[in-house]
Amino acid sequence: MDNYLFIRWNMNNLLSQMVNSENIDYIAAYKGGKSRVLSVIRELWIKLRIPGKKIWYNNQIGNYCGTIIINDAMMTEEFLRWVKERNPDARCILWYWNNITEHVIQPEQVRKIGYELWSYSKKDCEKYQLKYNTQFYSKAYYDNFNLKIKKNITSEVSFVGKDKGRIGMINALEESAGIEVNSYFVADHFYEFYKKKEYHFKALSYKAMLDRYLMSKAILDIVTDVNGGLTLRIMDGLYFEKKVITNNRTVKDYDFYHPNNFFVIGMDDISQIHNFLSTEYQKLNENTKEFYELKKWLERF
Numbered sequence: 001m002d003n004y005l006f007i008r009w010n011m012n013n014l015l016s017q018m019v020n021s022e023n024i025d026y027i028a029a030y031k032g033g034k035s036r037v038l039s040v041i042r043e044l045w046i047k048l049r050i051p052g053k054k055i056w057y058n059n060q061i062g063n064y065c066g067t068i069i070i071n072d073a074m075m076t077e078e079f080l081r082w083v084k085e086r087n088p089d090a091r092c093i094l095w096y097w098n099n100i101t102e103h104v105i106q107p108e109q110v111r112k113i114g115y116e117l118w119s120y121s122k123k124d125c126e127k128y129q130l131k132y133n134t135q136f137y138s139k140a141y142y143d144n145f146n147l148k149i150k151k152n153i154t155s156e157v158s159f160v161g162k163d164k165g166r167i168g169m170i171n172a173l174e175e176s177a178g179i180e181v182n183s184y185f186v187a188d189h190f191y192e193f194y195k196k197k198e199y200h201f202k203a204l205s206y207k208a209m210l211d212r213y214l215m216s217k218a219i220l221d222i223v224t225d226v227n228g229g230l231t232l233r234i235m236d237g238l239y240f241e242k243k244v245i246t247n248n249r250t251v252k253d254y255d256f257y258h259p260n261n262f263f264v265i266g267m268d269d270i271s272q273i274h275n276f277l278s279t280e281y282q283k284l285n286e287n288t289k290e291f292y293e294l295k296k297w298l299e300r301f
Contacts, residue, residue: 022294029075118132136296
């Protein structure tokens with residue numbers, strides 16, 4: 001496999017854990033990632049465009065000759081230019097692992113610097129003329145948890161994630177479908193934890209979240225853009241062979257889709273959701289699952 005270097009704004013995140021478990025190089029874009037206080041100061045510094053932001057740049061990034069893949073979160077045009085200048089022999093890719101909104105760096109800003117632009121969203125690829133690659137999962141990361149499929153199912157449906165307006169949507173789904181969702185919500189920002197009684201102060205670890213999923217009949221996946229890229233909840237369901245209830249309509253376009261495994265809110269008959277939960281999961285060909293594994297994903301760049 002070719003040499004790859006992942007860059008994201010900090011080290012303490014799911015992407016770094018998945019990449020590290022595959023023994024692929026990963027480095028934080030900015031300094032101060034291990035300190036919550038410094039992270040907040042740095043984030044405000046960059047968002048408010050205070051002069052001298054280069055003091056936060058990680059000087060370990062330089063003289064790389066392979067492929068650099070930079071995640072779009074918290075990226076600025078100035079930082080991307082700095083990386084390009086310090087790594088003139090590298091192939092530089094900006095990977096949109098989020099749907100493109102006004103809150104992320106815009107493709108036209110990055111294209112003029114000389115980066116390749118890729119996204120996990122087919123919709124954004126068509127709109128902004130980007131190259132497409134799928135969502136992915138890390139088998140090595142999952143295997144580290146040594147999780148077993150649970151026989152003692154304790155919940156119909158489970159959801160874990162940030163609010164992002166989902167509380168009202170999930171409440172409406174419970175009422176219309178007659179199902180009970182075992183939800184674990186955290187605030188969109190850690191300092192807002194006190195705003196709603198449904199919020200938990202601390203986010204679950206990924207292992208604890210997967211344990212919840214494995215004790216449920218199905219994983220609930222609620223997205224804000226029903227035609228956007230797939231979330232990792234879809235990958236969790238794919239790998240652990242768990243049913244998924246989702247409002248992402250694009251799931252029906254993928255080779256792993258089977259009506260026994262995915263219920264699409266807004267497209268499937270809501271009155272049939274209990275029938276969906278009671279049917280057997282349709283096992284997939286291993287080659288289909290492996291296509292979305294991280295190392296296979298890298299080969300497609």
